[in-house]
Amino acid sequence: MSSLAVIGTGRVGGEVAFLAAALGLADELILCDAVKPLERAQVLDISHAAYDVTIETDPALLRDADVCIFTAGRPRTPDVKTRADLLTVNLPVIDDCCRALRGFGGVLITVTNPMDVNNFLFSRCLDLEPSRCVGFGGQLDSARFALRLAKEGIAGGPAFILGEHGEHQVPVFSRLGTGVPVEKREAVLTALRGASMEVIKGKGGTAFGPAAHITRLAETVLSDRRDEVVPCSCIVDGEYGLSGLSIGLPARVGRDGVEEIVEWDLDEWETAKLNEAAGFIKKLCRDA
Ligand SMILES: NC(=O)C1=CN([C@@H]2O[C@H](COP(=O)(O)OP(=O)(O)OC[C@H]3O[C@@H](n4cnc5c(N)ncnc54)[C@H](O)[C@@H]3O)[C@@H](O)[C@H]2O)C=CC1
């Protein structure tokens, strides 16, 4: 029997729970939210869809879940400029949920922003093996990158975003198989930095895009599919010359989390951006 937990069943978590039920990702869903009427409403609403899944809400079950998707905490509003600006407001939520997750031994998929920092903090406060902490955001950013490349008429692929899930994201141009000059790279990066804010302004927050990719990531973990290389936030121990943080890198992911961080030869522009991203995330971790 497989079990999938979602902590924080708001906009993103609710969508993830519904998609997980619709896709039959797990036999059991464990849904937890601080706001009990919302939690109850999500359970009822998904139950009414009559999918073949058991839905529980007992927090004591969290520690035995195979995968836990963490989507609790405040999202950005149009006045919150960057994801990093959510650090202070979401720290108490991480702290609170670490207590609820004490003894957890599955794979934790961190979504809550600032995601890279939170992923790292979870590993430390839960004493969870670093490889079991997988930060989500890279797949979503990469899908936005692919769309932007198509819009700019830049052919080639695959489109990958590494680095921070935030202002310090690192689009990988060197693997596209087509040369892109630095000025064009910077223009694409500027557009990518604003990609989600248009959605936030228009409908209050991003939901469908994140939920689709989060469920794909959970499915990759649950089915132990290590064949694909996915961009996700990994806790590094020397890879790419980095350590002591979680940062977006290409990785093979399976039932135990990050099975392998894949080392690519990045070009000079990408390496400089990745190091800048690492410095920025490390500073945020120190502030946490
Ligand atoms: N990494 C990524 O690619 C993405 C990250 N996000 C982030 O995900 C987070 C959630 O976003 P939304 O779902 O839009 O927010 P939301 O406000 O709709 O949902 C958050 C939920 O967390 C719950 N919550 C708060 N404190 C809690 C606690 N201590 N225990 C249990 N539940 C608690 C709230 O009651 C609420 O229902 C935000 O930080 C957002 O920035 C959102 C989209 C993509």
Ligand SMILES: O=C([O-])CC(=O)C(=O)O
């Ligand atoms: O932009 C935000 O605040 C939400 C998020 O992380 C995303 O959709 O990529």
